[in-house]
Amino acid sequence: MLRHLVIVLGDQLDHDSSAFDDFDPDQDAVWMAEVAGESEHVWSTKQRTAVFLAAMRHFAAELTDAGRRLHYAKLDARSTKDSLADQLTIDVTKLKPEGLVVTEPGEWRVREALREVAEHSGIPLDIRQDRHFFSTVAEFAAHAEGRKSLRMEYFYREMRKKHDVLMTTRGQPVGGSWNYDADNRKAFPKQGPGLVPPRARFEPDETTLEVIALVEKTFGDHPGSLVSFAWPVTRAQALEALDLFIEERLPGFGETQDAMWPGEPWLWHAHLSSSMNLKMLTPREVVAAAEAAYRDKKAPLPAVEGFIRQILGWREYVRGIYWTQMPGYLERNAFEAFEPLPDFYWTGDTAMACLQDAIGTTLANGYAHHIQRLMVTGLYAMLLGVDPKEVHAWYLAVYVDAVEWAELPNTLGMSQYADGGLMGSKPYAATGKYIDRMSPYCKTCPFDPAKRTGEDACPFTTLYWDYLIRHEEPLAANHRMSLQVKNVSRLDDDEITGIRERADAIRRGDIAVPHT
Template identity: 65%
Template sequence: MRNLVIVLGDQLDEAASAFDGFDPAQDAVWMAEVAEESTHVWSSQPRTALFLAAMRAFAQALRERGWPLHYQHLDDAQAAPSLAEALARDVRALQPQALVMTAPGDWRVLQALRGLAKALGLPLDLRDDRHFFATVREFAAHTKGRKQLRMEYFYREQRARHRVLLDDAGQPLGGQWNFDAENREAFGPQGPGLVPPAPRFAPDARTAGVLALVRNRFASHPGQLDDFAWPVTRAQALQALDDFIEHRLPQFGLWQDAMWPGEPFLWHSLLASSLNLKLITPHEVVAKAEAAHRAGHVPLAAAEGFIRQILGWREYVRGIYWTQMPDYAERNALDAQAELPAWYWTGEVGMACLRDAIGQTLRHGYAHHIQRLMVTGLYALLLGVRPQRVHEWYLAVYVDAVEWVELPNTLGMSQFADGTLPDGRPAPFGAMASKPYIASGQYIQRMSGGAACQGCRFKPAQRTGPDACPYTALYWDFLLRHEARFAKHPRLALQVKNLARVDEAERKVIRLQAEAWKAGGSGL
């Protein structure tokens, strides 16, 4: 055997660089399902099931091409427990001259495979991931010499470079680069109205077998599989893309920050899992969104807001991950040390908004970005949970979670843990966000038209007393804890100044309530 081509569970792309020059007569593909990938974090049943089902579908596509494939199933009698052990065993049996792979999306996996190749005395041909618009080297060049990183500047460079949403003169359509101000509407008391149904892909026999395996093998893991209907093949992912462009993208921009209980999907794309498994490419997603606008089907604000998430935010997050790891994973700029409440894994909590967001997360392996940032993430930030524990939860529960994208979004955007200078001193801005995204319970009430708070015993406007909303009380406790750090912050100083209206007696009550909630008390 000349080359053994390694394909990981999030590299399900037949056009990947790892396959360049592939010769079925002298090369082979290697894939493995291993328990370690579901246990190094307590991976939810929907997440594990999606990866395994998509891997098995991709393996079948390779077999149909007539390509030699060596595949370890999780339920094989002699299955190795880790990726490195499974690969080492097969390398010794197959005796390839070299290992080839597209660069992985996880620092831990990259180090394990590099170490293994060295131990085996084999060259590892690590190839660029063409899935993305920008290489890591190009992102590093963008950051060179900049005192402050901002996604917006990178996004504009990407728009210009790839000529996306530009006019003939090379200027942004509509005369501006960013229409975010038009994409922040909240639902009124009447709610979202008629929401287009999300596409569902009924499990075939192969996927049904995976669901049965996961229910049995990972019975103690969080989540459920009764509603599993995610795309697991490229054909299904392309169908999901077309469905979004046709039925939900036109309204996506206006309502992308809104939430409503019992509505897990609204007008969101639901494409992140397909993108992160590499079933579809960001290039075809962006092209279809732009074409829909130019055809008059999608308003510019909606198309631009969505494209910014793909061409801007997603690419920026990847650049941050690969240029700042491995120390990035341990950052904790706000010195948050509380433990993650146990009810994050069950959804059994008295706060209505959290119960709804976590409940749908466990049911579907999904929550839209405002629920992640301003419901589950906000509570952990205000409570002062150690960001690494929050990261482990997000990586475990969401079907679209791959570390390169999940870690910076959690530590940087959600928890503001990356607001440090290279020498460890506090910095006014983080790499992912210019300020902590903090708010009281009134923000959740407003963005849901009040519906998220209905039936909840806590009152968003109250910060002390038995009926005080935990978000509101913890918001003020957060400001008290970090008053000195953010007193002169250009984006947070006005919020900190409001502390002048809180006397010492009330400050003491706020602190005591916060400590009780950290200990799991107060009927939460």
């Protein structure tokens, strides 16, 4: 007799999860499954698939060591089906549990699939609140109710107050300011970032090596490489990565967190988001460790506040946006963008130096930092007019930290502005001069960021002006874009024609690489 079959998904690797409340090893069992469909509904890179599978297998071993009965379907087992729903249906029929239990999934598609299995099988499904986060979806909905517009900054301040993070005893933000973003936008000096402490690396053990071999065999035609695979795949490793970041890189994280440097993918960033999104780390312990570093004078306030804002602010905020707006959010396309994603997003084969480096490091490591995502790969796709659903599918496929509740609002809303301003107050539109200011990419690129027409004009710059021209009316109504749009009126008809013709050529792939 099986009372509860407790479903543990690949991004729920937390021994203290609500799904385990009242777990009785004599009556209950845990269910986990590796299925090809989770790597194929988007064309997941090898690094992303390997992170999930290796972490799942290590967690499964920990469950067994803890005396919890486990039913685990491996991807290389003949009984494994193409989807979670198929595999769960088979196992429910065989095991005949009285009920199913799961912590709230992080993806609408998965939650609905589990509900359909339960309904079809005639078994009750208990979906429990996810305690991993600082806030609940209900709390975010209450924050959003009645507001004409949503802005992360106001939500972030509420969270700081509620959870007493970086606050004085008088209820004021430490240092007298809520936000030190203005201090965190510097580029590296001409000589580069200097000596940066290495990222936390974890050599694959036997379990992880088995996963790597499985991924190469099963998903050999998928993009990316596993040569550099060294991500944390256990809680112990994730805690070690957190400690290393706090001690070695957080002090240097702040003022140059937006800067980019060719061939330097890791820099001063934390690389902890995959561990948090798989639930091997809790945001509370990460925020507490960063705040302690400030209190102990190990890291400056702008660095600590900027890092905490990404977790206590953006991470919680995008989850609230996702669950209060789905499923319709996925269909938003405010500027009716329908261009296909360029093929080079899957190869990195482009003459544009910034895109070549950002995409290349993404495919090699399953990682790129937030400015490479927002202001290189994301910016180019938005200016080009790529269908936001295609951009979303790419981001969900290529990054090791990509889970839909976090990725979709950041991509569709913040990066592509496809939600028309729900996530952010303006499109993140810029010319190639922004990239030139924040990196040395343009010095080795055949295109000139200062030019908008001509064979050596930077495609970012051409497409920026084309973007303003194509969407002049809605952008002019945005008070944060009105000054940029006014510059269009300074262009004569011949220049506008030249911009539009070159932009069309860029979309067709008809631009030659100029001689340098």
